[in-house]
Each structure stands twice: as C-alpha cells, then as structure tokens.
Amino acid sequence: MIYGIGTDICDLRRLRATLDRRGERFAEKVLGPHELAVFRVRRARVEARGLSFLGTRFAAKEAFSKAIGLGMRMPMTWRACEIVNAASGKPEILLHGELAEWFAAKGLRAHVTVTDETEYAAAFVVVETI
Template sequence: MIHGIGTDICDVRRIQATFERQGERFAHKVLSDAEFAVWQKRSARWPQRGVRFLATRFSAKEAFSKAIGLGMRMPMTWRHCEITNLPSGQPVIVLHGELKTWFEAQGLRAHVTVTDETDYAASFVVVERD
C-alpha cells in the first residue's frame, strides 16, 4: 500500500549560488559522510558535476521528506537520509540514526529515482507500507 509520494525539482543554479556563498559548509549540511566523499571526488574531476550531484541529493531528500509526511523536521534530517547507488547504478535510500528507527517502526519501504539536466535536478519518491 502506498504511504506517500514525494517529488521535487531543484534549480541547479540555485544550488550553485548557495554553494558559492556557503562553500563546503553547505555540502556538509546536506550530504552524509559517504555522499560527501563522492561529492569531493566528482567535484575534483569536474566542478559542475559535483554541483549537479549536490542538487540531485538535495532534491531526492526533499522528495523523501514529502513522501514520509514529515517535511524537514525530526526525525528527518539531511544527513540521516543518504542517497546512494547500487552497483547497477540504481539509486536507493539508506537511512541512519533516529530516522532509520522511526522509518522501520512504521513498516515503510522507499523507492527513489533522480535525474538532472544542465539547469535542473528532479527526484521522485514512493514510500510503501509493508
């Protein structure tokens, strides 16, 4: 049974502007430690690719927060929600801390997809109840 659906579209230029103002502090706020390591590698090779990575993660976490019905309030936090990829490339949501505990207690399961183009990143999340 579907518990919730969330979608988000993010202007990559807005993420770029925020990053230019706040620097790595913004990336640390939004990304988990594992995501931050990926972001650093991508940014080192091609800075714009790093910005798009940051935008897709921002978008996916916003969509997830909408799908679970909490928005950005506890136990939902940027860093407790991680978007990673399976070896096939499929994006998946990995939760940590209080958010993971809450999510599992609700009997929920999430599916995510992300995409980006030059100026926009978009995400769609479906959360099911077991």
Template structure:
C-alpha cells in the same frame, strides 16, 4: 500499499549560488558522510559533476521528506537520509539514526528516482508499507 509520494524540482543555479557563498559547509549540511566522499570525488574530476550530484541529493531528500509526510523536522534531517547508488547505478535511500528507527517501526520501504539537466535536478520518491 502506498504510504506516500513525494516529488521535488531543484534549480541547479540556486544550488551553485549557495555553494559559492557558503562553500563546502553547505555540502556538509546537506550530505551524509558517504555522500560527501562521492561529492568530493566528482567535484575533483569536474565541478559540474559535483554540482549535479549535490543538486540531485538535495532534491531527493526534499522528495523523501514529502513522501513520509514530515518535511524537514525531526527525526528527518538532511544527514540522516542518504541517497546512495548500488553498483549498477540505481539510487537507493539509506537512513541513519532516529529516522531509520522511525522508518523501520512503520515497516516502510522507499523507492527513489533522480535526474538532472543543465539547469534543473528532479527527484521522485514512493514510500510503501510492507503490510
């Protein structure tokens, strides 16, 4: 049964502007440790790849927060929700700390899809109950 659905569209130019003003501190606020490693590696190869990665993760976390009905308030935090990729490339949501416990207590599971184009990144999240 569907628990919630969330979607988000993010203007990559806005993310670029914030990153330019705040530098890596912005990425450190939004990304978890494993995401930061990927962001740094992609940014080192091509700044545009790092920017797209950051924008899709920002958008996916916004969509996830909407799907669980919390917005960005505890236990939902930017860093407690990571959008990682399995070896085949499929994005998956990995939760940490209090958010992981909250999610497990409710026996939920999440599915995420992300995409980006020149100016926009979008994400779609479906959260289901395991009942």
C-alpha cells in the same frame, strides 16, 4: 500499499550561488558521509558533475521528506537520509539513527529516482508499506 509520494525539483543555478557564498559548508550540512565522499570526488574532476550530484541528492531528500509526511523536522534531517547507488547504479535510500528506527517501526520501504539536466535536478520518491 502506498504510504506517500514526494517529488522535488532543484534549480542548479541557485545551488551554485549558495555554494559560492557558503563554500563546502553547505554540502557538509546537506550530505551524509557516503554522499560527501562522492561529491568531493566528482567536484574535483568536473565542477558541474559535483553540482549535479549535490542537486539530485538535495531534491531526493526533499522528495523523501514529503513522501513520509514529515517535511524537514525530526526525526528527518538532511544527514540522516542518504541517497546512495547500488552496484547496478540504481539510487537507493539509506537511513541512519532515529530516522532509520522510525521508518522501520512503521514498516516502510522507499523507492527513489533522480535525474538532472544542465540547470535542474529532480527526484521522485514512493514510500510503501511492507
């Protein structure tokens, strides 16, 4: 049974402006440890790839927060929710700490998809009861 659905779109031009103003501190606020490592590698190779990665993760976390009905309030935090890739490349949601405990206690499972284009990144999340 579907518990919630969330979607979000991120304007990469606004994200770029935020990175220009705040530097990597913004990425460190939004990304978890696994994501931050990938972001740094991608950004070092090609700036636009790092920006797209950050945008898809930002959008996915916003979509997830909507799907679980909490928005960005406890136990939902930027860094407690990570979007990681399975070996196949499929994006998956990895939760930490209080958010992981809350999610498990409710008996939920999440599915996420992300996409990006030159100026936008988007994500769609479906959360279901197990």
